Amino acid sequence: MEEIDLKILDLLQTEFPLVSRPFDTIGRQIGISENETIDRVKDLFTNGLIRQISAIFDTRRLGYDSCLIAMQVPKKDIDNAAKVINAHPGVSHNYARSHLFNLWFTIATPPGDNLLSDVEKLSNDISSHATLTLPALRMFKLNVRLDVTRSRNPLATEPGNSRKKTKVELHLSPLTDIEIAVIRELQENILIEESPFRGIADRIGITEIELFSIANKFINEGRMRRFAAVLRHRESGFKANAMAVWNVPEDDVEKVGNQFAAFQAVSHCYERPPQPPIWPYNIFTMVHARTTEECLGILNVMSQSAGVKEYDYLFSEKEYKKIRVRYFV
Structure with a gap:
């Protein structure tokens, strides 16, 4: 892949400009024209490197409930079980992982729905031998940015990467009808064209300036994490993706969580x-590496640095579903 394309991917993952002509802004940062930027981004989509460019919302701050679920399914039945799980409209991620608990998915439900009832029904529908319900108690980091340019040391720790959050933060005002309409539009993949936000604003019945104002308000409130591209991990060279789980003494959770988040x-x-x-x-981390050996090496360094000896790792064996949750549909 050309260096220019790698730079584009790196920029798109970080933050997509919320301006009238975003590809012109991106092109200027790299030193190429708007038209060339558009053509290259289209090619990156066609070649399967970019999965989506859209808003990334905070599920709970939109009033939705969400949870990570693990189920224990006989290996011979796992593909059929995954199809049943995928049919639920709130399931956004679903993976086979290398563990006795071998089917892992995230599920979100809108206000008024009962998430636990849905999970119980899914568990019964696929005859899960055992089910783990694992809601997030605290988020130390959520920042998927693959180092496609190989410019960052995966073993490096950056304290600025650690962002401790708790479930109780801001008291947000109810969403207006216009704001809900903006969420419905911005959660979809944008068109790769000169002014992709113009059509969105027109469909809602507002100006681009009003659209950007609402989007930036969402970011300030934490309702939108960012507007950015999500890449396909394997196609981008990251073939060893492991969920590492750690048994940390309760008194050390905050310290270790911040340590791990800095990697x-x-x-x-x-x-x-x-x-x-x-x-x-009680601590869950996702680690992305180019090879299994590199991934295990990173986990070993994390273990040594935090003094946590009891841990396990679950490699992604098969991706059954990876989409964004679609809100207010």
Whole structure:
């Protein structure tokens, strides 16, 4: 892949400009024309490197409930079980992972729905031998930015990467009808054209300036994490993606969570409730690497640096579903 394309991918992952002509802005940062930028981004979509360019919303701050679920399914039945799980409209991610608990998915439900009832029904529908319900208690980091340019050391720690959050933060005002319409539009893949936001604003019945004002308000409130591209991990060279789970003493959770969140190779770091004796782990991290050996090396360094010896890792074996949750549809 050309260096210019790698630079484009790196920029798009970080933040897509919320301006009238975003590809002109991106092109200027790299030193190419708007038209060339558009053509290259189209090619990156066609070649399967970019999955989506859209808003990334905070599920709970939109009033939705969400949870990570793990199920234990006989290996011979896992493909059929995944189809049943995928049919639920709130399931956004669904993976086979290398563990006794071998089917992992995230599920979100709108205000008024009962998430636990839906999970129980899915568990019964696929005859899961055991099910773990693992809501996020605290988020230390959520920042998926693959180092496609190889400019960052995956073992490097950057304290600025650590962003401790709790469930109780801002008291947000109810969303207006216009704001809900903006969410419906911005959650979809944008068109790769000169002024992709103009059509969005027209469909809502507002100006581009009003659209950007609402989007920036969402960012300031934490309702929108960012507007950016999501890449396909494997196509981008990251073929070893592991969910590492750690058994951390309760008094050390905050310290260790912030330590792990600072690692460049870590994209997600959450505290979730342990369910002993079958599941003693309370910190979850996602680590992305180019090879299995590199991934295991990163986990070893994390273990040594934090002094956490009891951990396990679950490699992604098969991706059954990876989409964004679609809100207010």
